[in-house]
Amino acid sequence: MNISTELELGLKRLCNPALINDKCFQTLLKKAEKRLGTLLNSDTTDQLTDDESTITSKQDIVKEAYASLVALYTIASRYCLDGNELNMNIQTLVLANNVRIPEIIKTYETISSHLMQICKITTTSLACVVDVECRLDYCVQSSVFDDVSEFFYKVRLKTVDNGTIEYIDFVCNPQQLQELVFKLKDAVRHLEKIASTS
Amino acid sequence: MEEIDSIIFCTLKGIGCEFSEHETSMTNIAQETFIKGIIICLQKIQPTISIPHTIPRSMSARYQYGITVADACKVRSLKVGYKSDIGYQTILYGDIVDMRRILMFLIEKLPKETENIIEYKNKRFTIIKELKRILSYTRQTLDSSSLSNYSFVSVPLDTGISVPGHKRDCTPAEWRNFCINSLKYITEQPSDMKYLIPSLITLNTKRLLNIYESKLNSTDNLPKSRIYHEKIKTSNVPIISTHNAIDQNKIVNIIKNEPKESQELTCIEELLTQNCELKSLILKERSSKENLLAELKRLEKENTVKVKSLNIINNPEIISKLKNKIEASPDKIKKMNNKWSKYENEQILILSQLNAEINKKRANNNKLEVVYANEKLKLQNIFEEIKKKEDIIKICRNDLESKSNYNSRSSYTQRILEIISNIEKQKKEINKNIMETRLVQKDINSLDGKVERCFISIDELMFKVAKKDDIIRKCYKLLAAIHSNSSSIIASVKQTGTIGREIKDLEEQIENENPHQATANIQKLKQDLELVKNEQLILLKKLKVG
Numbered sequence: 001m002n003i004s005t006e007l008e009l010g011l012k013r014l015c016n017p018a019l020i021n022d023k024c025f026q027t028l029l030k031k032a033e034k035r036l037g038t039l040l041n042s043d044t045t046d047q048l049t050d051d052e053s054t055i056t057s058k059q060d061i062v063k064e065a066y067a068s069l070v071a072l073y074t075i076a077s078r079y080c081l082d083g084n085e086l087n088m089n090i091q092t093l094v095l096a097n098n099v100r101i102p103e104i105i106k107t108y109e110t111i112s113s114h115l116m117q118i119c120k121i122t123t124t125s126l127a128c129v130v131d132v133e134c135r136l137d138y139c140v141q142s143s144v145f146d147d148v149s150e151f152f153y154k155v156r157l158k159t160v161d162n163g164t165i166e167y168i169d170f171v172c173n174p175q176q177l178q179e180l181v182f183k184l185k186d187a188v189r190h191l192e193k194i195a196s197t198s
Numbered sequence: 199m200e201e202i203d204s205i206i207f208c209t210l211k212g213i214g215c216e217f218s219e220h221e222t223s224m225t226n227i228a229q230e231t232f233i234k235g236i237i238i239c240l241q242k243i244q245p246t247i248s249i250p251h252t253i254p255r256s257m258s259a260r261y262q263y264g265i266t267v268a269d270a271c272k273v274r275s276l277k278v279g280y281k282s283d284i285g286y287q288t289i290l291y292g293d294i295v296d297m298r299r300i301l302m303f304l305i306e307k308l309p310k311e312t313e314n315i316i317e318y319k320n321k322r323f324t325i326i327k328e329l330k331r332i333l334s335y336t337r338q339t340l341d342s343s344s345l346s347n348y349s350f351v352s353v354p355l356d357t358g359i360s361v362p363g364h365k366r367d368c369t370p371a372e373w374r375n376f377c378i379n380s381l382k383y384i385t386e387q388p389s390d391m392k393y394l395i396p397s398l399i400t401l402n403t404k405r406l407l408n409i410y411e412s413k414l415n416s417t418d419n420l421p422k423s424r425i426y427h428e429k430i431k432t433s434n435v436p437i438i439s440t441h442n443a444i445d446q447n448k449i450v451n452i453i454k455n456e457p458k459e460s461q462e463l464t465c466i467e468e469l470l471t472q473n474c475e476l477k478s479l480i481l482k483e484r485s486s487k488e489n490l491l492a493e494l495k496r497l498e499k500e501n502t503v504k505v506k507s508l509n510i511i512n513n514p515e516i517i518s519k520l521k522n523k524i525e526a527s528p529d530k531i532k533k534m535n536n537k538w539s540k541y542e543n544e545q546i547l548i549l550s551q552l553n554a555e556i557n558k559k560r561a562n563n564n565k566l567e568v569v570y571a572n573e574k575l576k577l578q579n580i581f582e583e584i585k586k587k588e589d590i591i592k593i594c595r596n597d598l599e600s601k602s603n604y605n606s607r608s609s610y611t612q613r614i615l616e617i618i619s620n621i622e623k624q625k626k627e628i629n630k631n632i633m634e635t636r637l638v639q640k641d642i643n644s645l646d647g648k649v650e651r652c653f654i655s656i657d658e659l660m661f662k663v664a665k666k667d668d669i670i671r672k673c674y675k676l677l678a679a680i681h682s683n684s685s686s687i688i689a690s691v692k693q694t695g696t697i698g699r700e701i702k703d704l705e706e707q708i709e710n711e712n713p714h715q716a717t718a719n720i721q722k723l724k725q726d727l728e729l730v731k732n733e734q735l736i737l738l739k740k741l742k743v744g
Contacts, residue, residue: 004405006359035385040348040392060358060377067357067384074398118348118395126349144471145478161349 001079001089003072010068011090015098019061025100028066029107036073037111040118073108077115083108127161153177206301210235213242213308225294232297233267233289239304240270264289271300280304348392352400355387364410653681 003011013019014028076086083105090101133156139148150173157168172180203224211217215235221227230253240247247270254260264286271280280303288296358377360366366373388394404410510516660674 002402002406004402006357006361006405007402009361010357010359031383032385039394058378060374060381063377063381063383064357064359067355068359070384071357071398071402074395075402078395078399115395122348122350122392122395124350126351145474147478 001075001081003075007068007071010064011072013061014065014069014104015100017100019058020065024062025103028062028069029103031066032069032073033107033111036070037114039114069104072104073111073115076108077112078119080116080119082112127159127166129157130160131158132156133158202298202302206298206305209305209308210238210301213238224298227297229290232292232301236267236271236289236300236304239301239308240267242309243304243307260290261286271304350396351393352397353388353393355384355397355401356381357384357401361405653677 014025017025020028072090076089081089086108087101087105090104135154137152137154139150139152142148152171152173154169154171155177159166159168200223206224207217215231215238217231218228221231233253234251237247237249237251240249249263249266249270254263267289268284268286271284273279280300282299282303284300288300292300358381360370360373368376384398385391385394388397656677657674660670660677664671664674
């Protein structure tokens with residue numbers, strides 16, 4: 001597990017009682033547990049209200065520490081680490097024999113399964129375009145201008161995202177469409193180049 | 199043998215034995231490639247055999263090499279077990295027959311493809327099973343989670359942590375203020391929670407790779423954060439109660455931003471409409487400009503024409519020239535007319551000639567068409583006749599086939615064979631008869647000789663005695679008479695024979711002549727002859743009278 005120096009710094013600050021007091025630390029842990037433990041559960045996301053009155057430490061450091069904590073949990077779950085492995089990682093990489101580490105690990109153990117599930121179902125399969133329909137229209141006049149005299153395409157991209165069909169509609173003039181096509185061609189060329197070199 | 203050679207050649211090629219260009223058949227195969235082929239075959243049969251493909255140069259090593267190859271062919275435990283006599287000499291100095299025998303044996307021992315396929319199938323089957331098992335397992339685990347798939351889309355996040363060595367676009371104090379007042383908690387930064395995990399992973403990876411995006415958000419918000427800071431200071435709100443501060447900031451933010459934004463929006467809308475109007479105006483102006491330019495060009499052309507014409511009008515020389523030309527023009531017209539009439543006449547003549555030719559050709563064509571039509575009709579008739587005849591042939595064939603007593607070719611051949619056998623029999627009989635007649639002829643000849651000799655001896659005896667005795671003289675006379683009579687009898691018999699033959703010939707001739715009605719013809723000729731004789735007589739009489 002590799003963690004950037006930025007996150008390392010944040011974690012060090014989190015474990016420093018001089019910067020973040022115990023109460024604040026607990027609140028942050030709870031907040032992280034709440035956020036990550038119920039992440040993507042549609043019924044609970046709206047009702048999350050944080051009790052931030054206990055956060056008495058410096059706002060910027062609290063935010064930094066919180067960000068590092070959340071990132072740490074996410075990355076650990078991405079590598080499917082259990083509590084002990086995470087402990088080892090933190091001990092060797094970041095901190096040694098800190099009092100707060102067991103609590104961090106404890107919180108991680110409660111939310112790790114949920115995070116791992118989410119990591120599993122987060123795939124790189126984006127919605128893919130399966131069909132294109134387009135219609136060329138000619139606008140003679142509009143409510144604003146008497147004489148528009150312009151071609152425009154109404155394009156509808158049919159996409160399949162995780163089995164559900166979705167439509168992406170947009171309108172553009174021929175130049176814009178041409179630009180889009182050129183950009184797509186450039187992308188294809190770029191990909192082919194990468195494929196040929198690799 | 200050639201077939202066997204070709205089979206061996208093909209199989210060796212199939213198992214990966216390489217041949218040079220001139221090695222096209224077994225007869226001109228090199229010793230080295232032969233040994234290579236044997237080794238490849240052995241390795242195909244038993245993959246554990248490890249013999250180098252190259253033949254060593256030194257003679258002793260070469261003998262050793264030959265022995266190992268021969269042993270490998272012999273050893274039964276290695277599935278090979280070549281039974282015939284084999285040694286290093288057959289490997290190194292073997293003739294074509296030995297080579298062929300060894301290679302045939304090895305090729306027969308080669309593992310068949312079906313075995314390979316079965317093994318391959320088994321392997322594949324196990325792999326597929328394993329895959330299915332794993333897939334079903336993962337599917338179950340995935341199904342247990344009621345969540346649907348999320349795509350890996352990341353959005354930029356900011357932790358707010360300043361790493362030493364990395365400079366931001368603003369002062370540290372400004373950044374801190376921004377972090378305190380404006381920066382959201384990291385879990386609240388993405389617009390949708392599904393972007394959180396991918397974004398966090400991306401953030402970590404980016405930082406690991408030392409990628410820092412330009413802080414657009416931070417720089418954009420910095421002036422604002424400064425304002426907020428001042429506002430906070432003026433409103434004397436204690437910074438320690440951060441929660442309240444955030445709330446107040448929010449309110450101030452809303453109050454301050456709303457009128458500004460609405461103003462900006464109206465401004466932008468106005469500008470947009472103006473921009474559009476200007477664009478349309480530009481387009482219109484461009485089109486009018488193009489029209490005007492076209493008109494200008496047209497006018498310039500007209501102008502040049504007019505200037506030229508004016509120049510011509512003002513110049514008296516040109517006018518006088520033109521006048522002369524005008525005066526000369528009627529003459530010219532006359533000349534041209536004359537020329538034209540001549541030309542016209544010529545052309546008319548040519549045209550009439552051509553017309554006549556065309557007419558001739560047409561007439562010819564018509565004739566040919568008529569001929570063609572006739573020929574066509576004839577052809578049609580011929581075709582019809584052919585058809586009819588074909589029909590008749592068919593009918594005849596059918597009749598012939600349907601007839602019960604129609605004997606096929608075999609019956610004719612049988613008959614011919616019978617006739618031939620008859621002829622042979624007759625030939626044999628004729629030969630027999632000829633032999634018999636020859637025998638008879640011989641007998642006759644011998645008898646004839648005997649009789650002749652008897653007669654001579656008797657004649658001599660009687661002639662001697664006849665001088666003394668009268669009776670014997672009579673006897674002698676009688677004998678002479680008998681002899682002469684008998685010889686005459688013989689002559690007459692011969693004559694009758696020849697006559698009989700002649701009669702037979704004549705009869706044959708008559709038989710031949712009978713169909714030609716020779717008798718009738720002779721009678722006619724006789725009558726004609728008589729008429730001619732009569733006429734001759736009449737003429738002679740007339741001459742005499744005359």
